[in-house]
Amino acid sequence: MYKIILRHTHKLHPFNEPARDLRIQNKPLWLYQRDVLAPHTHREVEIGPHDPIPQISGECIVYRDNLFFDEHYVTEFLKQARASKKPRRAAFTTDDPAFREHALPLSTSFTKEGEYYLADFWYYPDGPTEEAEPLVIDLQAREIGYYHVPVYMASEQGDLVFQVPLRAFLAIDSWVHIFIADVVFGLFARGARFEEQLNKDPWTKLRVLGKALYEGKQVLECSEVVKIGRNCVIDPTAVIHGPTTIGDNVTINAGAVIENCIIGNNVNISQDCQLMLSVVGDGAFLPFRASLFMTTLMDNSMVAQNTCLQMCVVGRNTFLGAGSTFTDYNLLPKPILALDGDEKLKPANRPVLGGCVGHNCRIGSGMIIFPARTIESDVVLFASPERRVISKNVPFEDSDHHGTPAAHLHRRLYPRDDETSGEESW
Numbered sequence: 148m149y150k151i152i153l154r155h156t157h158k159l160h161p162f163n164e165p166a167r168d169l170r171i172q173n174k175p176l177w178l179y180q181r182d183v184l185a186p187h188t189h190r191e192v193e194i195g196p197h198d199p200i201p202q203i204s205g206e207c208i209v210y211r212d213n214l215f216f217d218e219h220y221v222t223e224f225l226k227q228a229r230a231s232k233k234p235r236r237a238a239f240t241t242d243d244p245a246f247r248e249h250a251l252p253l254s255t256s257f258t259k260e261g262e263y264y265l266a267d268f269w270y271y272p273d274g275p276t277e278e279a280e281p282l283v284i285d286l287q288a289r290e291i292g293y294y295h296v297p298v299y300m301a302s303e304q305g306d307l308v309f310q311v312p313l314r315a316f317l318a319i320d321s322w323v324h325i326f327i328a329d330v331v332f333g334l335f336a337r338g339a340r341f342e343e344q345l346n347k348d349p350w351t352k353l354r355v356l357g358k359a360l361y362e363g364k365q366v367l368e369c370s371e372v373v374k375i376g377r378n379c380v381i382d383p384t385a386v387i388h389g390p391t392t393i394g395d396n397v398t399i400n401a402g403a404v405i406e407n408c409i410i411g412n413n414v415n416i417s418q419d420c421q422l423m424l425s426v427v428g429d430g431a432f433l434p435f436r437a438s439l440f441m442t443t444l445m446d447n448s449m450v451a452q453n454t455c456l457q458m459c460v461v462g463r464n465t466f467l468g469a470g471s472t473f474t475d476y477n478l479l480p481k482p483i484l485a486l487d488g489d490e491k492l493k494p495a496n497r498p499v500l501g502g503c504v505g506h507n508c509r510i511g512s513g514m515i516i517f518p519a520r521t522i523e524s525d526v527v528l529f530a531s532p533e534r535r536v537i538s539k540n541v542p543f544e545d546s547d548h549h550g551t552p553a554a555h556l557h558r559r560l561y562p563r564d565d566e567t568s569g570e571e572s573w
């Protein structure tokens with residue numbers, strides 16, 4: 148089957164990079180899409196925003212490259228689309244709680260048509276045509292809570308819950324959608340599918356239990372649920388609970404606690420770090436007592452000691468200074484607002500949400516960042532009496548390095564569309 152990829156060139160704030168190039172589940176989104184569709188397609192072509200769709204005979208999939216979808220959704224979509232023998236387009240309704248609660252807020256990629264929200268994802272049995280009927284696939288949402296909190300922090304009975312889909316589909320229009328794709332539609336969904344498999348298949352349960360007995364470990368620590376790559380050095384006092392995936396050449400030191408995470412290659416996790424429901428990119432470094440909770444840390448970034456990130460997204464090649472805290476809850480009962488795909492502030496539909504830092508940033512020690520605030524790529528923030536609390540979004544123009552004689556030492560690598568390329572001399 149042929150696949151036609153529609154390029155989405157809009158740069159996502161605050162990264163100033165198209166969604167296809169951002170890391171989702173520790174892969175560039177375009178690579179994640181390719182791997183999901185690899186069993187179904189054998190040829191592909193990419194076309195720009197204004198290019199005509201090529202005329203192809205036979206089966207094909209057409210999709211925009213800012214979409215996140217998993218193999219479970221694609222398999223069911225193709226199964227039902229092929230059975231209908233008609234051109235079909237992915238569609239959703241607000242009756243689906245996972246779509247309503249997580250995919251629709253802050254999104255600008257879905258087209259409203261009657262009761263349907265249409266996505267840029269099509270199946271054609273005989274080549275692209277102008278018409279395609281909506282096809283609604285149940286995302287099979289499961290309501291899952293992650294901790295009990297006081298009632299004033301949650302809308303119902305003091306429980307913060309997510310609608311976790313067993314089949315994932317999401318448009319990456321906002322940095323919040325990266326958090327949703329990595330944590331809710333990624334790590335939470337992986338854990339939910341694992342639990343469902345254990346409940347439905349007694350042989351899986353026996354295999355996991357048998358491996359744990361053979362290795363002399365607790366069930367959630369055995370190699371059936373904790374996958375470890377080559378050349379890793381893991382201190383025996385570290386606690387690692389699955390489902391967790393650890394890449395190659397990873398060092399995990401004494402007292403670290405890791406639960407349901409994806410750890411990339413060449414990562415260094417120092418003493419007493421706490422990682423829970425987080426995605427850590429290749430080459431990342433976490434010194435002692437750094438903490439990540441439901442957070443994405445992209446490639447070659449560093450979170451210094453005693454810094455805590457909850458429900459945050461951090462870009463590539465970024466440094467976060469020691470003792471910084473990303474707050475995630477409005478003390479007054481105001482809705483948390485975040486930037487949507489058009490960079491307009493809209494309700495994030497989340498009672499608790501952290502912040503976002505772009506690529507190539509340098510953030511000083513002891514900073515306090517308010518919920519859902521963004522720091523644009525290439526920003527430098529010095530720790531000073533004048534700036535300790537980040538209460539507003541920080542654009543590149545407000546970076547502290549501009550007023551220093553050494554400003555030329557920090558290059559602008561990720562300009563906005565309305566800027567020049569930023570090719571400066573060192």
